[in-house]
Amino acid sequence: MTLKALSRRIVTLLSLGAAFAATPASAAPTNVALVPSDGAKFIVHQRFDIRVEGQGTGPYSAKLWIDGHPARFTSGTQGTSTTDGISAAGWGGFNLRGSSLANKGWHTLTAELTDATGTATVTSRIQVVDPFEGGKGERRLTKNIVILLGDGMGIAHRTAARIVRYGVTAGNPNGRLEMEQFPGTGLVSTHSLNSIITDSSPGMACYTTGNHAFNSQEGVYPANVTNPFFAPRVEYMAEYLHRVKGTSLGLVTTADIEDATPAANAVHTANRNNGTGVVDQYLDESDPSGSKAYGTGLRVLLGGGRRWFMPSTALYSSRTAGTGYAGLPADLIAAWGLPATPSGQGSATRDLIADFKNAGFAYATNNTELNSLMGGRTPDKLLGLFGYGNMNVALDKIAKRRGMLPPGATSFAVDDYMAPDQPMLDDMAEAAFEVLSRSHHGFLLMIEGAHIDKQSHLMDADRAIGETLEFDRAVGVARKWADKLGDTTVLVLADHECSGFSLIGALSLSGGISGLKNLPPDNASLDPSVIPARQNAVGTYDLAGFPSYQILADGYPATMDIDHKVLVGFGANSDRYETWLSKPTPVIDSLLPSQFKGTTGILGLKGYATIPELRTIDQHGFFIRGQLNGEGQAVHTATDIPVSAYSTGNKAWIRFVGSQKNIDVFFKLMKASLSGDEPTEQEWEERD
Ligand SMILES: [Zn+2]
Structure with missing residues (x-):
């Protein structure tokens, strides 16, 4: 945004x-x-x-x-x-x-x-x-809940990923994504408390609280108070289950860990952007001593966002007192059974990594360290911060792993982001399951594919598809662990759709990709009566045919630029240029230390663009005027999103078949966790 x-x-x-x-x-x-x-x-x-x-x-x-x-x-x-x-x-x-x-x-x-x-x-x-009543059959309780949240992932993202990964022969898909192999499929409406169009805060918080929230707010109700962390709270699933059953919490994301989706499982704030307070609350309300009197039972926290954990005196720190909270209201602390305000909480100079370590967390800063930690005795608690802000996207991480620069790039994005050795989402998921599987009272694990949304905002179709492929590999890890552990319910869903992502056809041009690269620039032609060359390159209907990508052993396409590549349009777009070619570098992420951002920051000086329209490589393409005045990016849409459900030990997955409201997901998961098994006839009839 x-x-x-x-x-x-x-x-x-x-x-x-x-x-x-x-x-x-x-x-x-x-x-x-x-x-x-x-x-x-x-x-x-x-x-x-x-x-x-x-x-x-x-x-x-x-x-x-x-x-x-x-x-x-x-x-x-x-x-x-x-x-x-x-x-x-x-x-x-x-x-x-x-x-x-x-x-x-x-x-x-x-x-x-x-x-x-x-x-x-x-x-x-x-x-x-009352979630304790109802249910039929053997009433086996769901012990572990896994929510895989493909941020911004609509149906079209899934379809695009499947076509790229498996291809189609004579009308039949040659394979199915992991998430498509789940038995229960349904649709979910995504509205927030104050709009038909949600952002990620209420988008996630509705699943984890059963309550709608205002946009930009998570785990709270709207209020006019002096600090966003003082807003009236509603209890999270993680807090309720930790208090009632002693469960643990794991949060895994490819975003900066302060971002709305992970925070909307554990942090109560009326401002999603107040990162200092967000990360402080992860630890301060994790109940590190296991009292079960309060808090989330947080034991795994993996993603980007090291900038919030380092004292403000450290290079690339983003901590400020203004985005934290020095202390919570006394009646809030008393009523929620919270510990007295820890010293340093909310201060700019807090060394939160040291505080996590003191609370028993093993700590990794890159994939090598993560592998080394997991190769020894499994840690009891795990903190991994693999970038200063957002982690990089799958295609950029894979490029570095393969040692092959993307076409047109002069350096690896992960090097420019100063995080050359990042784990993939499925690597992080595997580590999270390994640690949480030792929780005797079960766990709630949220795994977010964050950049499906972020790359859709940036209208970078190839990177968004790569993200969906990476996310689906994490879904495969979750299913494997659900089978191994038993009594586990796995949901794959999104908080909202992003960008009006749409498969419009495939490249249809004599000469294929090299022909495309040789087309003259279209950017000077804004005359509607002149058809830009690249508009003619879109093969629709019969001309789209069946694109066929080469998939390498690592599970990702050898290149996204194939002669007959899938072409994507964006229904909720901003101004941009379209070349249909893969972009050598990503647009600068929104969640990064200030030194990395802007035209004169670390990335800007290396030629990275601040918004899609300014991506110079694209300016050889034709100009597309977006519907949105003043937005630099595509936006979220109000479209329903798909949910896929799987469960072992009981038939909780049945509850998610059909159409439902986003808040219903919370109540269905609590039913599975507290009364178990499939719904009774009466429960089916009473669905709203
Ligand atoms: Zn978004």
């Missing part, structure tokens, strides 16, 4: 606060809101914070009823202007932290907020379901 787009999004979020507001009888207070909002759904004993807030003239006071019974706030001093001490300027707020409900059914929350000029009343109806 560009900065401009981000700031526009924040403005949108602020104005949307009103969507949850009641209309008071008198003039003020205004924008009065109660969370959890109307329609929220929980499982019995799942924790959540209740908050009422509004804008007005102090002093403020408030009252709260749950099913008509008065309830007491844990913070917010009655008859004051400061209220809870964490509300934004001009706002009054009152909180009941760490609430939960034991009885299933609908419940009514009612709150009154009074300021100097009047009183407003707000109501939420919330639903509680």
